[in-house]
Amino acid sequence: MAETPRLTESASAVFAVLAQAGSATRPQLASLAGLSKPTVSSAVAELEAARLATHSGTASGGTGRSAAVYGLGPASGAVLAVDLGPARTLVRGCALDGTLLAEATGTREEAVEAVREALDALPVGAPLRTIVVAVGDVTAPDGAGGGMRPATAKAGPVFDAVSVALPPGVPVHLENNVNCAALAELHEGAALGRRTFGYLRIGVGIGLGIVIGGQVLRGANGAAGELARLPYPWDDDREPRQEALEEYVGAHSLLRRAAAAWRDADGPCPDSADQLFALAAEGRETAGALVARHAADVGRLAAAVAAVLDPGLIVLGGSTGAYPQLLPGVRAELGRLSWPTEVVSSTVGDRGTVVGAARLAVARGVQTVTEAAWVKD
Amino acid sequence: MAETPRLTESASAVFAVLAQAGSATRPQLASLAGLSKPTVSSAVAELEAARLATHSGTASGGTGRSAAVYGLGPASGAVLAVDLGPARTLVRGCALDGTLLAEATGTREEAVEAVREALDALPVGAPLRTIVVAVGDVTAPDGAGGGMRPATAKAGPVFDAVSVALPPGVPVHLENNVNCAALAELHEGAALGRRTFGYLRIGVGIGLGIVIGGQVLRGANGAAGELARLPYPWDDDREPRQEALEEYVGAHSLLRRAAAAWRDADGPCPDSADQLFALAAEGRETAGALVARHAADVGRLAAAVAAVLDPGLIVLGGSTGAYPQLLPGVRAELGRLSWPTEVVSSTVGDRGTVVGAARLAVARGVQTVTEAAWVKD
DNA sequence: TGTACTTCGTTAGGAAGTTAACTAACGAAG
DNA sequence: CTTCGTTAGTTAACTTCCTAACGAAGTACA
Numbered sequence: 001m002a003e004t005p006r007l008t009e010s011a012s013a014v015f016a017v018l019a020q021a022g023s024a025t026r027p028q029l030a031s032l033a034g035l036s037k038p039t040v041s042s043a044v045a046e047l048e049a050a051r052l053a054t055h056s057g058t059a060s061g062g063t064g065r066s067a068a069v070y071g072l073g074p075a076s077g078a079v080l081a082v083d084l085g086p087a088r089t090l091v092r093g094c095a096l097d098g099t100l101l102a103e104a105t106g107t108r109e110e111a112v113e114a115v116r117e118a119l120d121a122l123p124v125g126a127p128l129r130t131i132v133v134a135v136g137d138v139t140a141p142d143g144a145g146g147g148m149r150p151a152t153a154k155a156g157p158v159f160d161a162v163s164v165a166l167p168p169g170v171p172v173h174l175e176n177n178v179n180c181a182a183l184a185e186l187h188e189g190a191a192l193g194r195r196t197f198g199y200l201r202i203g204v205g206i207g208l209g210i211v212i213g214g215q216v217l218r219g220a221n222g223a224a225g226e227l228a229r230l231p232y233p234w235d236d237d238r239e240p241r242q243e244a245l246e247e248y249v250g251a252h253s254l255l256r257r258a259a260a261a262w263r264d265a266d267g268p269c270p271d272s273a274d275q276l277f278a279l280a281a282e283g284r285e286t287a288g289a290l291v292a293r294h295a296a297d298v299g300r301l302a303a304a305v306a307a308v309l310d311p312g313l314i315v316l317g318g319s320t321g322a323y324p325q326l327l328p329g330v331r332a333e334l335g336r337l338s339w340p341t342e343v344v345s346s347t348v349g350d351r352g353t354v355v356g357a358a359r360l361a362v363a364r365g366v367q368t369v370t371e372a373a374w375v376k377d
Numbered sequence: 378m379a380e381t382p383r384l385t386e387s388a389s390a391v392f393a394v395l396a397q398a399g400s401a402t403r404p405q406l407a408s409l410a411g412l413s414k415p416t417v418s419s420a421v422a423e424l425e426a427a428r429l430a431t432h433s434g435t436a437s438g439g440t441g442r443s444a445a446v447y448g449l450g451p452a453s454g455a456v457l458a459v460d461l462g463p464a465r466t467l468v469r470g471c472a473l474d475g476t477l478l479a480e481a482t483g484t485r486e487e488a489v490e491a492v493r494e495a496l497d498a499l500p501v502g503a504p505l506r507t508i509v510v511a512v513g514d515v516t517a518p519d520g521a522g523g524g525m526r527p528a529t530a531k532a533g534p535v536f537d538a539v540s541v542a543l544p545p546g547v548p549v550h551l552e553n554n555v556n557c558a559a560l561a562e563l564h565e566g567a568a569l570g571r572r573t574f575g576y577l578r579i580g581v582g583i584g585l586g587i588v589i590g591g592q593v594l595r596g597a598n599g600a601a602g603e604l605a606r607l608p609y610p611w612d613d614d615r616e617p618r619q620e621a622l623e624e625y626v627g628a629h630s631l632l633r634r635a636a637a638a639w640r641d642a643d644g645p646c647p648d649s650a651d652q653l654f655a656l657a658a659e660g661r662e663t664a665g666a667l668v669a670r671h672a673a674d675v676g677r678l679a680a681a682v683a684a685v686l687d688p689g690l691i692v693l694g695g696s697t698g699a700y701p702q703l704l705p706g707v708r709a710e711l712g713r714l715s716w717p718t719e720v721v722s723s724t725v726g727d728r729g730t731v732v733g734a735a736r737l738a739v740a741r742g743v744q745t746v747t748e749a750a751w752v753k754d
Numbered sequence: 755t756g757t758a759c760t761t762c763g764t765t766a767g768g769a770a771g772t773t774a775a776c777t778a779a780c781g782a783a784g
Numbered sequence: 785c786t787t788c789g790t791t792a793g794t795t796a797a798c799t800t801c802c803t804a805a806c807g808a809a810g811t812a813c814a
Contacts (some may be wrong), residue, residue, distance in 0.1 A: 010801075038801050041763065064761025065809040175396025196597065208685065212589065219714045220573065229684040230717045231677040234623060235610035240677055242714055248613060298619055300608040307606040308585065308685040312597025337619055338606045339598045376761070387771075413772050419792065441791030444780040607806070755814100762809075779792075779793075784785100 012370035013044040022097040025067035051075035079361035083354040090354040091118040115165040131364035180356035182209025189348040197313035202321030291318035295329025303337035317346030380433040389747035391420040402444035411741030428452035454504035456738035460731040467731040468495040492542040506742035557733035559586025566725040574690035672706025682713035694723030
């Protein structure tokens, strides 16, 4: 047993690259980490000794000598991601290469049980590196201890309830759910391969996740992308009211408008966005008009984002925003008002928030391995 | 004479730090660059041999042995910054530590002469590293050659006219003037010491310079911060028109509203923002009301920015935005609508654009020294 | 079944930078 | 005027990583 669990700098770099790749040969690690073959050899030896990496097979593809393949070892550990949604709680445990190790679901009330279930399903002996909890609230650094707290009161109680189930001593990071979903689109969704984009979520509320250079933009109060505070209505002779835009463009307002515009000839009035979009897809006139109107509203919101950020790509998500039927209308309004900007629909859907939270947790977990090892004892 | 003009990595790092500090002792360089004393010693020797640094004195302040002070050497060269404003052209030549070497001014038509005058005033023998031209237009990377071009036609002809006066072979970088002014606030203005803020310029046009982590955010089309494209008017039953917001909140509209609201009892109607703000400062009721209204409009604009970016600080500038009289009204409206955000007035004023362009040129010039030296011959 | 070719991994030597210790220079106190 | 504390700069040993060359282990082909 090594008395000094510190990693050399090159070993840390190799570990980070190995975690990102999942598994790789030594030459691959060398080119990905920008290190030479001998350095990678010694780094791999160091990681194997620390059980952070293991020899998982040999690559026997092409010509030439076959290379040894390495993967993450048992000591690399796991991370936990929790999505505290308004109705459902999703929990995910992942290894540091992102592979799913445990999964659990429950209602909001069953959050504690779901967390316990996922924790029990994690492999024994694997250290839990970090926990990320996604909440539907602005999150800001806590004054004490470097932790995070919901900045407003909305998500506070739920978070407190869940935190009793979390093992002590493991760093917990709170993150806004829209930011998490944006990260999911970045890593395995519609924004794959991009460096900068905006993820516009339209549901009961509206929110924007901003990714610039692969990093989430959080803002001075953790409130970047809180579009509910855009001035609205905005005109020469009207006073904007706080949060008025969310009431107007959110899911509730869409259904309210549907109820108001509905005529007997249209059949039963839809009571969910799903029904409304289905009727529009069938060619019903009233439903189609409502969808077109909604698309224009979303397009204006997107135009406001593009006017400030010019992100080049906007991914639409959320319970009323993710329908591809909206795309033509949104693109038309955005094109009329603002800069050339791609608009696509979310591909990760409802799981986006947990998936993104898990991505964030993995990134932080890798840091703890490569940084904690540097602490002077 | 050294046959190989390449710098070692440590010498490059030390040079960059020295350029930022202007002058420094070896221990200072070591701590600023994060290098050890012996490494700095050899780096300084290398820079001195290349005439990129010179021994400029000794620091004889405190106790202990007095340290040698080094500054930039004659071979470090100079950069040129040009502000092609709508009326005036400002030109500035700087050393790589930011010290002013030459200055020239002219009307828009005299741009070529002003550039020639500044170039002539630069010390002979000092290589010109780079040129930054600030234009009132969106700038985007040119297809060929890695240069920059105005993206729309507005500033194109002026830039072409000036470019004949620029010495060939020197890299030219085009930048938006609002972005330049934001950099000036960052380095020597109201945002000194900040990492993230927004510079909101209200004049004939409106624009926002976004600085995140000390870097200007340009956007996919180079159009980040082009607030003229914010949807306006924006309400349930109005169609937003492109650029309508600029017409409404810009300087022209302020004077137009003044003319409309003016009554005979108020005396002669002001025909400049200066006059209007002066009358308001004297306590004239009509002028005061117009200023208050303008402050509320600017506050709404700031709220739109804060809703998307949550920058923590907004610096107000421009011909009608820089008046500190606006601050209370802007702060009130922003506080009512959005997140806690500091609001202050610009401190660099009209010179901001050239100063910022010079800062940008210095940063790029330092890069050319430390990078060009790495090119394999 | 050799032989040639290709790729993997290790060994050896060198470049660059760090820590630690030492010498040099300067101010203040006795 | 000497001595002491403090800070600057240099020298030496050690660490880390790279390049270059070589041996090892595969595949392709006569």
